[in-house]
Amino acid sequence: MNKVCRFCSAKLWHGGSTSLCCANGEVSLAPLQPLPDNIKSLYTGNDTNSKHFREHIRGYNSMFAFASLGVHEDFLPPGIYCFRVSGTVYHRIGHIQPNSDNDRPKFAQLYIYDTEHEIQTRLFWNRSLNTDILTTISTIMATVSPFVELYKHVAAAIDDAGDQGKDIRMVLRADSSKDPRRYNLPTASEVAVLLPNNPINCSNRRGPRNMLQLYQDAMSIVRRYGKPDLFLTVTCNPCWPEITNELHSQQTAADRPDLVARVFKMKLGALMEEIIKKELFGKVLAYVKVIEFQKRGLPHSHILIILHRSAKPITTQDIDRLVCAEIPQNKTLQNLVSKHMMHGPCGLANPNSPCMKDGKCSKRFPKSFSETTLIPCIRDVMI
Numbered sequence: 001m002n003k004v005c006r007f008c009s010a011k012l013w014h015g016g017s018t019s020l021c022c023a024n025g026e027v028s029l030a031p032l033q034p035l036p037d038n039i040k041s042l043y044t045g046n047d048t049n050s051k052h053f054r055e056h057i058r059g060y061n062s063m064f065a066f067a068s069l070g071v072h073e074d075f076l077p078p079g080i081y082c083f084r085v086s087g088t089v090y091h092r093i094g095h096i097q098p099n100s101d102n103d104r105p106k107f108a109q110l111y112i113y114d115t116e117h118e119i120q121t122r123l124f125w126n127r128s129l130n131t132d133i134l135t136t137i138s139t140i141m142a143t144v145s146p147f148v149e150l151y152k153h154v155a156a157a158i159d160d161a162g163d164q165g166k167d168i169r170m171v172l173r174a175d176s177s178k179d180p181r182r183y184n185l186p187t188a189s190e191v192a193v194l195l196p197n198n199p200i201n202c203s204n205r206r207g208p209r210n211m212l213q214l215y216q217d218a219m220s221i222v223r224r225y226g227k228p229d230l231f232l233t234v235t236c237n238p239c240w241p242e243i244t245n246e247l248h249s250q251q252t253a254a255d256r257p258d259l260v261a262r263v264f265k266m267k268l269g270a271l272m273e274e275i276i277k278k279e280l281f282g283k284v285l286a287y288v289k290v291i292e293f294q295k296r297g298l299p300h301s302h303i304l305i306i307l308h309r310s311a312k313p314i315t316t317q318d319i320d321r322l323v324c325a326e327i328p329q330n331k332t333l334q335n336l337v338s339k340h341m342m343h344g345p346c347g348l349a350n351p352n353s354p355c356m357k358d359g360k361c362s363k364r365f366p367k368s369f370s371e372t373t374l375i376p377c378i379r380d381v382m383i
Helices: 037-042 046-055 057-063 108-110 117-124 131-144 146-167 206-227 257-276 314-322 331-340
Strands: 067-070 090-092 230-235 283-295 299-307
Touching: 037 046, 037 131, 046 057, 046 131, 057 131, 108 117, 117 131, 117 146, 131 146, 206 283, 206 299, 230 257, 257 283, 257 299
Parallel strands: none
Antiparallel strands: 067 090, 230 299, 283 299
């Protein structure tokens, strides 16, 4: 990042817009408070505890959560697992104390009930966590978090009340000075009414109506300009220097999805400029592209390109001009192709490869070598 926003001092890449960070000075946010030294050392240290903390960071985050996730999960047919939610997402706080003495406290109850054995109770729910790290985080939370202070105050009030402690309640009250449309307390499920004679807005991105509209738009483009000539797939590389140069100590690309998304968007924009404006493959009549995110968080894009009649690949020479299925002589390009574009090893060399099914490569490798480019003969079939 070699550019600094003159309004908020955010770091940007060359060509990046200041509207991304602060909307050209229209948005002003209070600076973040510095991390406590003990937490910072867990994020950046090389000792055993620091490595354990980063490896199990989701477990520690869940262990100190005040609320649990409340959803109605929509189960899909057998296949690749996908966590899909139907309806509203809730934050469940529950009672301030367990329902009975036999129930173990969890979530916010850990800050009130049996605070002397708080660490042992947390370990009961997740025994893979480290006692010293739990103690460190618990101490820091009690020092810096106003919510922990509130719950500790309730715990002290319950202890002081003795047998009358069961009548103590903690009540959430809305601040009347805030905008009630944004800061209102959850009271009941919101109900939306659709009037059949009124038009329905399709601006809800990734909603069913929006996805249907995008599909119909794509089909209209094909109907108008013809079938696509090129299909390109662009995948984000977490080893791009624009990503690795901006990572902090002990960070990986998986820790910075914001960085990954921004770099990929710039790279994709630069590629589209080469294809559309600079006519890398020839004059482009139309194109359709979509960006998807893989399970591990890396984005990739699929692009369909419809070329002008003068640029359409018809002969084998036209195809060779666009595609090269050979290992380049240039050493730099050779390393890139060998690392990112070659399949395998699989088969006898690596029988545990993900592509292996029933002892054979599901991608049908190795394939027979061809000296020249071949265009398969497609015959019209009359029914």
